[in-house]
Amino acid sequence: MPASEGLSIGALARRTGLAVSAIRYYETQGLIAPWRNPGGQRRYQRADLRRLSFVMIAQQLGLTLPEIRDVLAGLPGNRTPTRADWTRISTRLRDRLNQRIATLERLRDNLDGCIGCGCLSLPNCSLYNPEDRAASKGPGPRLVLDETGGL
Structure with missing residues (x-):
């Protein structure tokens, strides 16, 4: 399938391991923004694979969906995020992750x-x-x- 046609929701589900219903939910939460092809079907950018992967990881870190949406808002919507884009995001999250690690270490030790x-x-x-x-x-x-x- 040419990149200009985008990914179907089924293809996105297979690639991310998410249920179609979860992808639709993340869409309603503003985490991804598909477009409709001439037949009215949802189509997603290849960059949405990375966005959804980030959502799954960020949830494991304890971020809420509004926090994740805020972080993702810093990514470019018109192109695939670069390494510099992801570095900027990871730097923002580093303090929170370090705090969570310290809390888990204290819990483990006590x-x-x-x-x-x-x-x-x-x-x-x-x-x-x-x-x-x-x-x-x-x-x-x-x-x-x-x-x-x-x-």
Whole structure:
């Protein structure tokens, strides 16, 4: 199929591994923008393969669809994104990814002893959270969620 004809939704689904319904949903969310051929069928740019791949990866990183839409808005709509385009996007996401990695590392390192919930139910809570100091930092597992990882 010539590039000018674009990809059908079925071809896009096969190439990305997404269900057709998911592709249509991402379209309604403004993540991709197909056009209609003379027969009224949706057609997608080859660049939409990369956009949808990015959507799947970004969701694994914990980004919401509005956040993903915001990031994708920085890509050119009239051409395939270049390496520089993707580098600009990855730089934007690097801090968020590093924060998520740090949180996961704290969770991994504390999971078998204390998740930092401030419950004071474990004998070692007096070491990790004396006098429930974590409560002053807010609700939930503060020792894991806080960037410092401690009190």
